[in-house]
Amino acid sequence: MSSSDVAPRQRSIAAAPKADTGYPRWFWPSFATPAMLYLLVLFVLPFYVILSVAFGKLDPIFQTPVLVWNPLKWDPGILSFTISNITHTDGIYHAAFIRTFLYVAVSMLLCLLIGYPFAYFLARHAGRAKGLFLALFFAPFWFSYMLRMLAWIGLLQDQGSINRALENLGLIGAPYPFLAGKSWVLILGLVYGYVPYMVLPLYAGLDRIPNAHLEAARDLGASPARTFFRVTLPQTWQAILAGLIIAGLPMFGDYFTQQLLANTVGTKMIGNFIVDSLDVPIFISRGASLILVLMVILVVPIVYYLWNTTRAARARTA
């Protein structure tokens, strides 16, 4: 079961002695050209377009954004407008920024609290049912997010099953307005939507801990709790961090959960302001500047995650 029985079939990335032999130098790079062009034109260039719009001008007649390609002619007016509206307490984006960070932080924490025990169960205790549980766990990844949210709308409506159950139990007299802008419903919606992304790295991390480590800890007299806190948990810090990042990042770009489960001004997130601004031509450049601010904030966890997973994967296959 350990990696040793597959190790001879694998080869290390660092020392691939014969991998290049027999091929002309240009042979393999040419296979990468389409993908590199694709990424250049549809990923790198669009980023530059965001900059050119955010630092661009407005057409004096149509009020549509005019791109400015030359960085020397960039006008920081719109960006500084956006930033001051984020930092000042009475700014139009201030509350939404704080709210977004709060919602995402609480949701990430809940994802971890729900995801860790489940991943632990999957990796260690599911036994013969592991295959079944893995299949059921993966199912939401290919279910439509919209259908999953629609399901909750059906359950949480005024005449939905949850309200009717609570009424039948005599706990409430009138239907509870779950879908009328409740922050906690929105947070639970985010948790429901993104918890599988948390479980994935946690499961991978827990599943990779060799049984021998746990056996050694127990043989040396550690209690189960001590084994968990001194052996299992320290080996999963990386996985926890990875889970927090890959579950948290999409939440920052989420606007549809808010629109489906809360849909009030008081629960709007950054994502809502971004998509709303794209509907009105004059505000498109504001939307671009919001994207820019968001990206600057998120680039740190993104780069950290990439650096970390590359290193870990290299260590595993070496």
Added chain:
Amino acid sequence: MSAQAAVGTIRRRRFRDLLTNPWGRPRFLWVIGIAYVVWTLVPVVTAALFSFNSTRSISIWSGFSLRWYLTDPNESVLHDPDLRHAVVQSLKLATGAVLISVPIGLGFALALDKWRGRGSGSSNFVMMFSFITPELILAVSLFLLFLNPFKVIGLGTSSQLLGLGLLAIPYAVIIVRSRLLSMGVDLEEAAMDLGASPLQALRRVTLPLLAPAIFASAAIIFAFSLDDFVMVKQLAKTGADQTVAMAIYGAARTAPSPAVNAIGTLMLVASTLVIALAYLVYRRSVRRQGAGFRADRDALPV
């Protein structure tokens, strides 16, 4: 008093054992495991059930009918032109995304696996960067791109396809590449030692060995493109570009009807079948080749 304290200690220890003992019978963890699965899946199952409701409600059950699939003359999936069109558009985009991203991703995976030159690491970094960037950011940046500098293409089906391709390429690269890593180069080198040219070795040895991974990545890309929302919605222009996910979203915000549950259920069944098929094919062929799942998974960058 002391007996009570002792019972308390034992209870506490038992609870702790349930929580942490890797060899005990952790009923507590089984409860968590089952509760998690119930919580994630039961709402979706209820939504699917209500697609068979005989009245317009998506939360009060009135009896089984196929009204919202077939028989309703105006609003069933079969007869509502908008819903029918959304299904066609979703299938069209998902197929297109597979056709764009699988060849490009396969080439990139092969190149990254073999090519040790400068640029290999950084182009992989750029791809992984795009993979982890929130979809909204990618979608808005492409929206701005097609709105102005690429006005020739413009918003609509072609830009939707290109956007989905951007999301999908990393899936193909990651799946194919982890297969390449676990497969090793032995067979390919043997072929070349026996006189095969590089292209022959690629065509007759490497590609057949990669077939299950290529198939699996195509299935996964198809299933996720079928349900994509953020990218496709941002790059849509007219009602003709509406997909199933957009139809569900629109109806959920205004007037949910079981027809929307029906169309969602159809997509769910379609993607489940595609994924199940891919899984079976992959497992069979990888087992036959001997390396096993675990090696492939260890090479995944999770």
